[in-house]
Amino acid sequence: MTNRYAVVLAAGQGTRMKSKLYKVLHPVCGKPMVQHVVDQLNTLDLKELITVVGFGAEKVQDQLGEDSHYVIQEEQLGTGHAVLQAEDILADKEGTTVVVCGDTPLLTGKTLQNLLDQHDVQNAKATILTAHAEDPTGYGRVIRGGNGQVERIVEQKDASEEEQAIQEINTGTYCFDNAALFEALKNVSNDNVQGEYYLPDVIEILKDQSEIVGAYQTPHFSESLGVNDRVALSKAEKLMKQRINEHHMRSGVTIVDPDQTYIGPDVTIGQDVVIYPGCVIEGETQISDDAVVGPHSTIKDCHIGKETVVKQSVAANSRIGERVQIGPFAHIRPQSSLGDDVKVGNFVEVKKATFGNGSKASHLSYIGDADVGSGVNIGCGTITVNYDGENKHLTTIENDAFIGCNSNLIAPVTVGEGAYVAAGSTINEDVPAEALSIARSRQTNKEGYASKMKSIKKD
Incomplete structure (x- = not known):
């Protein structure tokens, strides 16, 4: 088995939560979301787990403790930029890296293991965790070729009418050949409306290099839920x-x-x-x-x-x-x-x-x-x-x-x-x-005391 690494994206402040509490620290069934994610990743026999933190970094580190190494994304410049912060730790290592968002508490270790197994079987450079959505509105659609490999990911706003009818969606969880990931990240551009570096652009770069990009579809759509509010x-x-x-x-x-x-x-x-x-x-x-x-x-x-x-x-x-x-x-x-x-x-x-x-x-x-x-x-x-x-x-x-x-x-x-x-x-x-x-006062009875008090009150 190849070495396995994981990167948890936990740098976003989560303004839509409208909370003083850092987003990934909001609890689900009594446990912070990011702790759910890390606990499931720790079932995978990882060599290294890195959490990308930003706003509220100290509180996330206090929560996870020694379960993770930490890197800081000082500016929120997109998911690709966030993963790039782990370059100093991971770039020279060979193996497979799983990238997971810290606000996906329902993701299970079993599903992550299946994702990694699919990645290994296909000898892919990247494998996307997908899910079937009855209503895929708002999600990126996964476009597959005739051989079942992923051709590209199309965002809702860019999808044609035919592509919008596709119900297989991108969950935002991936695994990559580690060396290929960090090499491709160097070529990711921020030439977009938001001016950010997007991790899904790595998929397109790898496809342009004729690399294999696979996908594993989880049978449980609920695992794809990302908590933003x-x-x-x-x-x-x-x-x-x-x-x-x-x-x-x-x-x-x-x-x-x-x-x-x-x-x-x-x-x-x-x-x-x-x-x-x-x-x-x-x-x-x-x-x-x-x-x-x-x-x-x-x-x-x-x-x-x-x-x-x-x-x-x-x-x-x-x-x-x-x-x-x-x-x-x-x-x-x-x-x-x-x-x-x-x-x-x-x-x-x-x-x-x-x-x-x-x-x-x-x-x-x-x-x-x-x-x-x-x-x-x-x-x-x-x-x-x-x-x-x-x-x-x-x-x-x-x-x-x-x-x-x-x-x-x-x-x-x-x-x-x-x-x-x-x-x-x-x-x-x-x-x-x-x-x-026996440690109490001896009882004393005052005969006629109540009648005397009543007569005083009448006077």
Whole structure:
């Protein structure tokens, strides 16, 4: 196999987006468009990937990190000029270079692989990714000769009536013999209305040199979608969501209402998981077999164990064990870890806390910066008072402790193994193992007090 390289065109500002956010960084199903493109290219065993950046270069580099090398197109002088910025890195290399626009998030690695295979089979100098469009208006038409090779690309404004009837369109994705690409780019002219250097002109130059120019037609027109405005962005979002949900359903996941379920591209889900409507599942979330999620839950960057149930709750950047019951209306905040058979019930907030196996906080509690052992019962209205105005402190609740309702545990503090905290207590000293701690005022009843107050009000 010849060496493979890729150039991602990501220098355009995208004025039609009417946004302060750089165009290729707009997310589709939670991931920036350019990241979708780079992730798919990285399935091709590339020797080098170069991203051409311009306006907003630093933010694109922050997003892609070490996945790419970068070159800057300081002036936006067309797609040919953009590719030429990679000359210093690629010009002396032999192999095949794929050129992809950074605003085509629906393009798949499988299609790119098929494009490269077609290129190799035909021993072509260039191969164009094409698609069949029911309505090709606005697209460049691909004109083929009798042998199936590409004769030329005709833009809409230059096409004859007969050519406009052609439904095979240019998607703007190509692969080239690398040496031929950069040699041809030297001969691309900007003698046009826009005064720009167009990459498709390379095709005409190669044809004039009697080189083979091939084409691979993707069976999925949706992959050709380039996002230039918010309308196209919403179309890409819908198509990507449909693709992702269908993948999971065909892999054994029940999605009750796919139209109302949003799953990110990096989420992994086991078999016989059930996802109810209104859920948003993002990031690198992993959901194990037989779990139930939803309705209306939001989960990001979590590991969820087998047979766990999450109902109408929010969880982020946490590890959740097997057979856990969460919600409804619970909030699992980052850096939390829940063991197996844990219960975090309605209106319970957990933050940077660990729960051992079988522990429960069933309702109306805040457990933050806490180390909760196994078999612990935390009563309704319990608060770990973790913040002194400057620093956060740890609350430790050891195995099999019982925390009565409406208790305040003022950190740093430890409740020992098997200890009891009486309801309504405010604990600011350690509780020994097996002890009962009562920290509340003794009840006093004032007989006849209510009648006295009523008489005063009448006077």
